[in-house]
Amino acid sequence: MSAARRKEAAATSGSHAVAHAPDRDALYERMLLVRRFEERCVELYSSGLIRGFLHLYIGEEAVAVGVLDHLREDDAVVATYRDHGQALVRGVPIGPVMAEMLGKAEGVCRGRGGSMHLFHAPTRFYGGNGIVGGGLPLAIGLGLADRMQGRDRVTVCFFGEGAMAEGEFHESINLAALWRLPVLFLCENNLYAMGTALDRSESETNLAVKAASYEVPAWSCDGMDVLAVWEAARRAVELVRDSGGPVFLEAKTYRFRAHSMYDADRYREKAEIEHWRERDPLLLLRTTLLADGATEKDLEAVDARVTAVIDEAVAYAEAGTDEPVDELLTFVTSGR
Amino acid sequence: MSAARRKEAAATSGSHAVAHAPDRDALYERMLLVRRFEERCVELYSSGLIRGFLHLYIGEEAVAVGVLDHLREDDAVVATYRDHGQALVRGVPIGPVMAEMLGKAEGVCRGRGGSMHLFHAPTRFYGGNGIVGGGLPLAIGLGLADRMQGRDRVTVCFFGEGAMAEGEFHESINLAALWRLPVLFLCENNLYAMGTALDRSESETNLAVKAASYEVPAWSCDGMDVLAVWEAARRAVELVRDSGGPVFLEAKTYRFRAHSMYDADRYREKAEIEHWRERDPLLLLRTTLLADGATEKDLEAVDARVTAVIDEAVAYAEAGTDEPVDELLTFVTSGR
């Protein structure tokens, strides 16, 4: 998309840009979409249609949904290998996403990327990085380009709490603070990096305190409560946009599933998982919606709608074609 | 040196291990030795006998002298490319150090290392690293070995304030804090990394605050006042040894010379340099000594002694031989 087109698009994408109160129904539907999408992915993995690594976001949906609601179309998103949630919520078209998971030519990355590497230029979705912490330098670079070109865009960079031990985190947030780059550092603290608990990874486990030591405004929110995320992220995105400098936001969350499909999940207590499941973000919002007057039937209808969307995406993906093998070397360079 | 021999040596090296008050005369003499040594190096560089990079410690002598006085023989030192001061003060023999600068077979590293890479096994001097921040991981590994083997040794790791922006600093101090490794992180803050001023390198310029964010005890001292360094380092080394965990000490200092012999020093104000020269560590201690009763003649005698030692070292180095070229491939591997 050209800069001009993007500007225009941004101007018309009112719902995302200027909401002052959350649209709870929409948040619910988006979270459910991510949940059901990934549940379907598990099935497809079992039947061998999806292969490689598959990292599920189940349990963490409130984070992407609460955060990305505040972005304009011309803002940018940098994600990790656990990226289905961010991609779908950002608006990357679901059919091509599913086709990518299946390695089809119709996939967003024409089958080259797979689950870990979703990218989408039109929504400025910059992946999808399999290297822990690898997206951080790229994100500050996007911020640098915005600063140098005088644009008031925001780049949101997602990363796990485990990534904070990497040198890349340190170097990137320091540079962002020094140069005042408009980047939201969005830490998804799900307490584990594969099997490594936070307190075995960071000497300072209060991550907002840690980030604040870089002179970056930093705070935490309840990552299971989408409304709490929404509010915290609203402040954060606004502050980045208004100040032009970085902000750090920690969302305290939890993954209900194993790290990836290969993980036997030996390092966590069942009781701990159960405890967090009680705070399932879908459950929490569902309770609120019901209390606010929605009916079970309303919510079933949402589920049905979401399922239909996913069915369609799967059908699209399954009907997809294989990229011809003689295209193997396309896209290595521009071939200029 | 075998562990047994080292233990023995440590037991008899009383002067370094158990001093409760600084021996000011000795500190003065050591600082002067470093100063005169490097002044001689400049001459030798001009006459082409020393080549490559030469980074001078002139102005910063109080740091190495104040810190290393507290080490036992079985403790370890990790230095940077600006390592002449640390090496000499640690007790690496001056003749072989000078021979190394001249690339002679009689050099500590048989001419392979040069100025940036002084190493000395008997004094557990682990160099001499040309990669900024490169010594930090190695230092925590030495600490790890000590912890695993139940030894109460201390490893002092010197690095510049510029190194703190590197990912290696972050990863290393975090690991040291997590694993409680007996390492003293000794930051020589001379305000510049080549031409880059501290406030263009770190978003948080209070370096002790920065280090404390890793849950590591951290404080600063006046790096121009050797007695202040001595006292701060005494506490620091004691705390590392007693607690078994890491400590961070910042010495606020200044280099009077350019970064290296290639540097035209365009990035600093003359006035700034002059201002710091007034706090020359040798000048400060000299004033104290004179006030305490030493005479000009006493101090001249020290100078004469030091000069004689250096003359001898230079003579030793100049009389040194070239390593035979057919030894080129020796020491690449054990040749096992």
Place this chain on the structure above:
Amino acid sequence: MTTTAVQETTYREAVREAMREAMQRDERVFLMGEDVGRYGGGFGVSLGMIEEFGEVRVRDTPLSESAFVGAGIGAALGGMRPIVEVMTVNFVMLAMDQIVNTAAALRHMTGGQFSVPLVIRMTTGGGRQLAAQHSHSLENWFAHVPGLRVLAPGTIEDARCMLWPALLDPDPVVIVEHGSLYNAKGPAPTPGTEVDIDRAVVRRPGDDLTLVTYGGSLGLVLDAAERLAVEGISAEVIDLRVLRPLDSAAVAESVCRTHRAVVVDEGWRTLGMSAEVSARIMEDCFYDLDAPVDRVCTQEVPIPYAKHLEEAALPSVERVLTAARGAVGRDG
């Protein structure tokens, strides 16, 4: 099927047994890396070891490749014998400085005063649809660096038996384990088997041409040799297994006898291991060669996720057959 007394094992178990044995024999040996403890290793290699040896000797590290590889260097200098696991080669780029500028250079740079008895293990290679960032084969980078020894165990026996001599080496050793080998099954090596970490080995004798390979490609090259035999082409298969120092003599001995060679490795073709092997054959066997040495490598493309594309990128039995036939002048 068979009911012999020989115990079956896997490559994964062989690596684990090698580490267990080393830790039992020498208390200075310990294992550290990301998730080697509670998780049991990214590929399950160290499963159960933290229970057996405790968390002091099986150390989970934070995500800090540069620091924990460097800590391994320091610990080695401090008298320990660390085995550092870098989960996969894909992440080792973050620790490259420590490996090249410190571990490999230290002995020489210090005039022989210090050495770094460190073993760094890592999973390498593609073939499991892990896409561009998780399918690298960078053993050629390590093999370029003086001061390192680089081992590529391609069999269960080598996986089981190369670790101990690697730990005895006073110098840093990098061991690359191809990820698709972990599930390989076979008989457990008899206790006490000694394996050379200096020399290549002939895995299959032959007269018509030499196939040179190692690690993850060994299996497909042996398969290709089998099929060539059916076609009446007798291929000798050399498993380099030591990538540095490269055993050129073994390769030369074979090629000067067969007069033809194909080199197979999973790295990208340009400057992959095969380039060096080809250049050495040029130097050592030029006057004995009857055909140019050919290379079968990975196509020069970041490895794609889609199965059919990934397969097209990686070396295959078919591509080895084509090259081999070409070398002996059939269908060439």
Place this chain on the structure above:
Amino acid sequence: MTTTAVQETTYREAVREAMREAMQRDERVFLMGEDVGRYGGGFGVSLGMIEEFGEVRVRDTPLSESAFVGAGIGAALGGMRPIVEVMTVNFVMLAMDQIVNTAAALRHMTGGQFSVPLVIRMTTGGGRQLAAQHSHSLENWFAHVPGLRVLAPGTIEDARCMLWPALLDPDPVVIVEHGSLYNAKGPAPTPGTEVDIDRAVVRRPGDDLTLVTYGGSLGLVLDAAERLAVEGISAEVIDLRVLRPLDSAAVAESVCRTHRAVVVDEGWRTLGMSAEVSARIMEDCFYDLDAPVDRVCTQEVPIPYAKHLEEAALPSVERVLTAARGAVGRDG
């Protein structure tokens, strides 16, 4: 001496002029790296540029190689045209992950959606008594990686003229500048000179053998060719100058004509650039070769500080002469 109108310049100034021109032509171009601003560049290359372009476009970075190289990638994606200076190749290992796993892989991994128009410049090589950690030549590592273009300007003209086309390339370009070239003097290229960043170039024609080289070794190879001429040996000198994609055709054309070749580069011999060139000559010219291709590279040792040892380690005119004489069968 001469009073022609041709302006004298240096390699250093040529690089600077190239950057100045680019920044004048395209406001998206900017320079960032350690000490490129106030200090004027570790090797004085960017002296005066911060005064001319201001600190927004000539950006001093903290010591954070991974972050600022990665920031270059992001800035390129964000529409800028960054020139990132990594002070020397010795420090680029800290940024290797960003270069290989992101910059090089992105276009393919995204199915062609994104490209990374980034130029990364760095000083390389030895010869200045900087010892083991400051004398690397790792261009072969970059040349191994699909998705990168790698340039090695060995002349003032190339230093002056390769940057602009590199900036026009939609893909990441690594430019290695040998540190001992900066002071090289010669005529300034006439304005508007265009230089190819796809093709090698013949620097000296000859018939008896081909000497293939690039970058920091070009000078000594030309010297060697001069001396060979005196001995009656006519050596063609090919300057690869583009290390990826490698212009094998140019090499093959020459070698198939001269029937003999020596490849010279300053990397360690095993898996250095020469290995690939030798392997390609094997593939392209086997039946035309009259002698094995020889390589003159750096000895396999971390570069020592002492002058005589360093000289013994690096390629020299003498060593090229010996190899060349060997190749043509004199004193061989």
